[in-house]
Amino acid sequence: MRFVEKLLNASRKNNSLVCVGLDTDPQRIPRHLLKEEDPTFAFNQKIIDSTSDLACAYKPNMAFYEAQGSRGWESLKKTCEYIPEEIPVIIDAKRGDIGNTARMYAKAIFEELKGDAVTVNPYMGQDAVSPFLEYEGKCALVLCLTSNEGAKDFQLSLVDGKPLYEIVAEKVLSWNEKGNCGLVVGATHPEQLKRIREIASTLPILIPGIGAQAGDVESTVKFGTDENGELAIINSSRGILYASQQEDFDQAARNEALRLRDAINLHRGK
Amino acid sequence: MRFVEKLLNASRKNNSLVCVGLDTDPQRIPRHLLKEEDPTFAFNQKIIDSTSDLACAYKPNMAFYEAQGSRGWESLKKTCEYIPEEIPVIIDAKRGDIGNTARMYAKAIFEELKGDAVTVNPYMGQDAVSPFLEYEGKCALVLCLTSNEGAKDFQLSLVDGKPLYEIVAEKVLSWNEKGNCGLVVGATHPEQLKRIREIASTLPILIPGIGAQAGDVESTVKFGTDENGELAIINSSRGILYASQQEDFDQAARNEALRLRDAINLHRGK
Numbered sequence: 001m002r003f004v005e006k007l008l009n010a011s012r013k014n015n016s017l018v019c020v021g022l023d024t025d026p027q028r029i030p031r032h033l034l035k036e037e038d039p040t041f042a043f044n045q046k047i048i049d050s051t052s053d054l055a056c057a058y059k060p061n062m063a064f065y066e067a068q069g070s071r072g073w074e075s076l077k078k079t080c081e082y083i084p085e086e087i088p089v090i091i092d093a094k095r096g097d098i099g100n101t102a103r104m105y106a107k108a109i110f111e112e113l114k115g116d117a118v119t120v121n122p123y124m125g126q127d128a129v130s131p132f133l134e135y136e137g138k139c140a141l142v143l144c145l146t147s148n149e150g151a152k153d154f155q156l157s158l159v160d161g162k163p164l165y166e167i168v169a170e171k172v173l174s175w176n177e178k179g180n181c182g183l184v185v186g187a188t189h190p191e192q193l194k195r196i197r198e199i200a201s202t203l204p205i206l207i208p209g210i211g212a213q214a215g216d217v218e219s220t221v222k223f224g225t226d227e228n229g230e231l232a233i234i235n236s237s238r239g240i241l242y243a244s245q246q247e248d249f250d251q252a253a254r255n256e257a258l259r260l261r262d263a264i265n266l267h268r269g270k
Numbered sequence: 271m272r273f274v275e276k277l278l279n280a281s282r283k284n285n286s287l288v289c290v291g292l293d294t295d296p297q298r299i300p301r302h303l304l305k306e307e308d309p310t311f312a313f314n315q316k317i318i319d320s321t322s323d324l325a326c327a328y329k330p331n332m333a334f335y336e337a338q339g340s341r342g343w344e345s346l347k348k349t350c351e352y353i354p355e356e357i358p359v360i361i362d363a364k365r366g367d368i369g370n371t372a373r374m375y376a377k378a379i380f381e382e383l384k385g386d387a388v389t390v391n392p393y394m395g396q397d398a399v400s401p402f403l404e405y406e407g408k409c410a411l412v413l414c415l416t417s418n419e420g421a422k423d424f425q426l427s428l429v430d431g432k433p434l435y436e437i438v439a440e441k442v443l444s445w446n447e448k449g450n451c452g453l454v455v456g457a458t459h460p461e462q463l464k465r466i467r468e469i470a471s472t473l474p475i476l477i478p479g480i481g482a483q484a485g486d487v488e489s490t491v492k493f494g495t496d497e498n499g500e501l502a503i504i505n506s507s508r509g510i511l512y513a514s515q516q517e518d519f520d521q522a523a524r525n526e527a528l529r530l531r532d533a534i535n536l537h538r539g540k
Contacts, residue, residue, distance in 0.1 A: 023370075023371065025374075061367070061371055061374075063365075063367060063371045063372070063374035063375045063378065064371070064374050066374070066375065066378035066382070067374040067375070067377040067378045067381075067382065068382070069343060069347065069378070069382045069383075070340040070341075070343035070344045070347070071340075073339055073340035073343050074340045077339065077340070092367075094365070094366055094367050094391070094394075095333075095364070096364055096391060097331070097333060097362075097364050098416070098417065098418040099418065100293075101293065101331055101333045101334070102333070104295075104331075104333035104334050104336070104337040105333045105336065105337070107337040108333065108336035108337045108339070111337075112336070112337065112338070112339045113339075121364070121366060121391045121393050121394075122393065122423075122424060123391050123392065123393040123413060123416075123424060123425065124364075124391075124413070124416050124418060124420050124421065124425075125416075125418065125419070125420020125421060125422065125423030125424060125425070126419075126420045126423055127418050127419050127420040128418065128420050129420075143393060143394070146368070146393075146394050146395075147368065148368040148369065148394060148395065148397050148398065149395070149396075149397050150394050150395020150396045150397040150398050150399075151394065151395060152395065153392075153395030153396055153441060154392060154393060154395060154434065154437070154438065154441075155393065155394075155395070157427075157429040157434065157437065158429060158430070159427040159428060159429055159434075160428070164424065164427065164429075164434070167424070167427065168424065171423060171424075238370075
């Protein structure tokens with residue numbers, strides 16, 4: 001099955017565009033979990049259990065696991081295995097390196113962790129992305145316009161009168177021969193999201209920046225979805241994970257995921 | 271001690287600008303090592319033992335270790351610990367993410383692995399790099415112009431008549447308030463390396479692309495070093511590691527590192 005099909009299946013089954021970002025920080029999980037053998041995994045299990053009928057995807061960010069060394073890798077691997085088979089796992093890694101090396105990252109993410117998709121940095125160009133695209137059933141979501149302040153440093157630069165992020169979107173579209181490319185566009189740039197969706201009408205777009213980063217839900221849905229009101233993967237991490245730091249954290253996470261799902265669906269075309 | 275001092279000390283002691291890239295691939299190491307408990311680490315130990323008087327730095331590339339999962343992380347961690355204290359360890363990770371997440375990568379690389387420097391991707395701008403710069407004794411080597419074919423896709427784009435990689439070099443220079451920034455420039459672009467060295471006269475420049483990628487030694491040294499013939503970190507990975515795949519691989523690696531060191535020194539100003 002192609003990634004887009006798997007995504008659409010999960011999204012339709014759960015009537016949801018919500019991606020739950022598993023940026024699990026041991027400093028922020030409820031204290032009572034610290035007595036568990038693997039607190040990070042124990043936390044993730046509870047979050048997954050309480051949101052798996054509300055999510056179209058899960059997105060663990062590798063940085064949070066790597067900060068815990070090999071132990072973190074084990075937590076991440078167990079988490080990826082624990083996510084229900086029908087829900088896509090997006091490994092947020094923002095990798096990019098020469099072909100020889102990118103092949104190793106692809107192996108780590110698609111074979112070792114068995115992720116369904118990966119986020120990739122475009123700066124090194126096509127041959128840094130193509131090793132990920134050799135996996136036909138997987139997906140490379142390429143950074144286009146990111147949600148952070150620093151996006152303005154280079155991504156908004158005008159190249160022949162056109163912003164760099166548009167050139168990235170066009171290039172990624174040209175790399176999409178196997179139908180396994182996508183884009184990452186921050187919810188903090190609604191006008192630009194609209195323009196990018198026009199360029200890449202059929203690509204899945206991962207949209208972080210809702211919640212802690214204050215992107216607007218209505219414009220994100222309006223401009224980020226395709227003509228069927230689909231293919232936008234709207235991520236919330238901290239907003240869901242840390243909705244409560246008490247024993248009821250999983251119920252609070254569920255409530256927040258439900259609230260976000262419904263707020264999004266209010267603005268979907270179909 | 272600042273990174274640049276540590277680098278210069280090692281470089282002067284060993285009279286070398288050679289960085290040994292530890293891109294250790296279990297598929298390519300000599301067969302007799304596969305019976306070791308940790309073949310990757312056993313290989314790295316031998317390589318380090320045979321080159322530590324010839325190198326100014328070691329540069330493990332994280333992709334090769336991550337492809338082996340948590341086991342690879344353990345091999346990497348042991349390798350970083352094994353490298354002699356006086357020789358800087360550059361973790362080639364090409365990371366870049368929003369501040370909240372970049373802090374976790376910085377923790378992974380500078381605290382968990384105890385690296386001295388890291389390679390960083392500039393696409394997400396200043397706030398994706400600055401968490402690495404909060405570590406004053408460490409160094410962030412920012413991708414400027416990479417050695418691969420795909421460098422042309424975006425890095426050579428003209429922004430107001432100036433190539434993007436020059437804008438990156440200028441920005442990085444402006445971020446260098448604590449004196450802990452550097453650049454990555456491929457040896458495959460000698461003319462551009464010359465221009466970048468003019469812009470960033472005092473920054474360390476990591477230069478991959480010698481050897482397997484066919485960059486020219488003479489122009490790399492001539493254009494990549496500072497006015498004292500220093501601060502270029504000229505990396506060779508596959509050329510050294512896989513000089514032989516027999517039992518004498520460590521001696522062959524030493525011979526190749528020695529040959530490269532001397533070829534480089536032939537062209538150094540001082």
